[in-house]
Amino acid sequence: MVKNDKRIDAYIAKSQAFAQPILVHIRELVHIACPDVEETIKWGFPHFDYHGEMMCSMAAFKQHCSFGFWKASLMKDKNLILNARAETGMGHIGKIMSLDDLPSDKTMIAYIKEAAKLNADRIKKKSAASKEQKELIVPDYFLSVVKKNKKAFAVFNDFSYSNKKEYVEWVTEAKIEETRISRMKTAVEWISEEKVRNWKYLKK
Numbered sequence: 001m002v003k004n005d006k007r008i009d010a011y012i013a014k015s016q017a018f019a020q021p022i023l024v025h026i027r028e029l030v031h032i033a034c035p036d037v038e039e040t041i042k043w044g045f046p047h048f049d050y051h052g053e054m055m056c057s058m059a060a061f062k063q064h065c066s067f068g069f070w071k072a073s074l075m076k077d078k079n080l081i082l083n084a085r086a087e088t089g090m091g092h093i094g095k096i097m098s099l100d101d102l103p104s105d106k107t108m109i110a111y112i113k114e115a116a117k118l119n120a121d122r123i124k125k126k127s128a129a130s131k132e133q134k135e136l137i138v139p140d141y142f143l144s145v146v147k148k149n150k151k152a153f154a155v156f157n158d159f160s161y162s163n164k165k166e167y168v169e170w171v172t173e174a175k176i177e178e179t180r181i182s183r184m185k186t187a188v189e190w191i192s193e194e195k196v197r198n199w200k201y202l203k204k
Helices: 006-014 019-033 079-086 105-120 140-147 150-158 161-172 177-192
Strands: 038-042 045-050 053-060 065-069
Touching (some): 006 019, 006 045, 019 045, 019 053, 019 105, 053 105, 140 150, 140 161, 140 177, 150 177
Antiparallel strands (some): 045 053
16 A cells, blocks of 8 residues: 655645646656655655665756655666766756656666665665765755755755865865855855856856
8 A cells, every 4th residue: 555645745736836747757656666665755855765765756946856866876777877967956867847858657667676676685875985085074064054945955965976075165165254154155045046066167
């Protein structure tokens, strides 16, 4: 029997009209592929857990939706990772603006089943991070401020490592407190708008 979390019902109902059928469909596919999945809300957006671990999540923004896997780095289709790195806040499927932007149901179900098996087999995310990644430390004050803006926090968590690093370094390298506070405020604003640190210099 499908167990729906009423908080996710409310999340979908409050989402933009274009996003509602997308979220409903993704949710249905997750339950088809993994009947014993557990729904929950983490960081302000819907998550699907399996065997006591996060498996996948979805989110709705003003103009697009995203869907991603917690252990995407261990999955066979490397396009999932490439999609996540290509743009910020786009999850592992890419920018989803309509049902047509989703992979076929067959492909989606295969992805979800693979993710579920990783959890069922207790396969852990690779703990051996690169030397560069080990050196990235996000200050408590930085996370504290970002968490106050739910959208910014969700987008920041979806950022690639390099995009997170650029923001953290920009804020922490400020030489005086006033500059740090000003940069922190700007960072939250830009992140909530799904912009990378150097968005002004990106080719349109």
